[in-house]
Amino acid sequence: MSSAPLAAEVAVSPIPRLPKNATPYTIAAPTIEKETRAEEALDLPWHVVVHNDPVNLMSYVTMVFQRVFGYPRDKAERHMLEVHQKGRSILWSGMREPAELYVQQLHGYLLLATIEKVS
Amino acid sequence: MEIRRRKNQIEISELDPFLAELLRQIPASADTEGAPAAEQRIFSPPANGKERELCAEWKVYVEPELRRLFQTSTQTVGADLEQLNGNEKTLANRTLRIPTKHADAWLNALNRARLVIAVKNNFTELELNDHLRSPIGSRRDLSLFQVNFYGFLQEFILRELDF
Numbered sequence: 001m002s003s004a005p006l007a008a009e010v011a012v013s014p015i016p017r018l019p020k021n022a023t024p025y026t027i028a029a030p031t032i033e034k035e036t037r038a039e040e041a042l043d044l045p046w047h048v049v050v051h052n053d054p055v056n057l058m059s060y061v062t063m064v065f066q067r068v069f070g071y072p073r074d075k076a077e078r079h080m081l082e083v084h085q086k087g088r089s090i091l092w093s094g095m096r097e098p099a100e101l102y103v104q105q106l107h108g109y110l111l112l113a114t115i116e117k118v119s
Numbered sequence: 120m121e122i123r124r125r126k127n128q129i130e131i132s133e134l135d136p137f138l139a140e141l142l143r144q145i146p147a148s149a150d151t152e153g154a155p156a157a158e159q160r161i162f163s164p165p166a167n168g169k170e171r172e173l174c175a176e177w178k179v180y181v182e183p184e185l186r187r188l189f190q191t192s193t194q195t196v197g198a199d200l201e202q203l204n205g206n207e208k209t210l211a212n213r214t215l216r217i218p219t220k221h222a223d224a225w226l227n228a229l230n231r232a233r234l235v236i237a238v239k240n241n242f243t244e245l246e247l248n249d250h251l252r253s254p255i256g257s258r259r260d261l262s263l264f265q266v267n268f269y270g271f272l273q274e275f276i277l278r279e280l281d282f
Binding site: 063 | 161162163164165166167170173181184185188226227230231233234237242244247248266270273274277278280
């Protein structure tokens with residue numbers, strides 16, 4: 001993650017140096033450019049959610065959580081049971097790009113997974 | 120039928136013609152062609168309807184990658200299943216050896232086959248959990264048996280992978 005400041009950054013044009021014998025002139029006020037922050041920089045966290053599917057085996061879902069998120073078995077099982085009992089579980093929260101990659105991996109394992117913006 | 124781990128292989132021996140045929144049907148069963156509901160399940164959207172841009176990008180960039188992944192798995196399983204090629208007589212007491220390095224491809228193809236069969240038959244959760252249902256008296260019963268048989272193989276492979 002980048003450590004970009006939250007406040008808008010200000011870029012100031014440098015004042016040019018004049019030669020000694022140059023005629024004085026008035027220089028324009030420095031241009032102040034407000035930098036428009038990229039959407040990603042202001043991005044709210046996203047959830048990676050896995051939804052229940054009665055076809056997927058519990059042991060298979062546990063294995064997928066261990067592999068994709070590197071969770072220990074007990075944590076992976078807790079999430080699996082939450083999916084099974086409550087219909088969904090939030091597996092991970094964070095920036096959009098890694099969240100999308102997690103969802104892509106989960107789809108590769110045929111799990112019903114979605115990315116949801118934290119409201 | 121017996122199933123065991125032998126060094127770097129999973130060995131399924133004493134396969135009768137019926138079970139051998141079910142195994143040979145894995146690639147065809149995992150195919151979503153001509154089954155829009157199954158296609159929708161296998162390639163489910165990555166977000167709800169509000170995230171239109173994300174879903175559209177997913178279709179263009181991610182879905183083709185998933186299709187390639189699934190195709191590779193099917194090809195690997197199909198190549199392993201060539202051991203079972205032959206007429207019905209020679210299928211009696213056949214043995215199928217699956218290299219453990221192919222385990223992921225098998226898990227993927229078996230899971231896809233189970234999902235596609237379940238969607239095509241619109242199985243309920245109750246039916247899917249009824250592992251003692253017997254005998255096979257209809258095409259639907261056979262499909263349910265197929266889902267459970269493939270699930271049994273998945274469980275064994277997972278156990279052997281020590282997950």
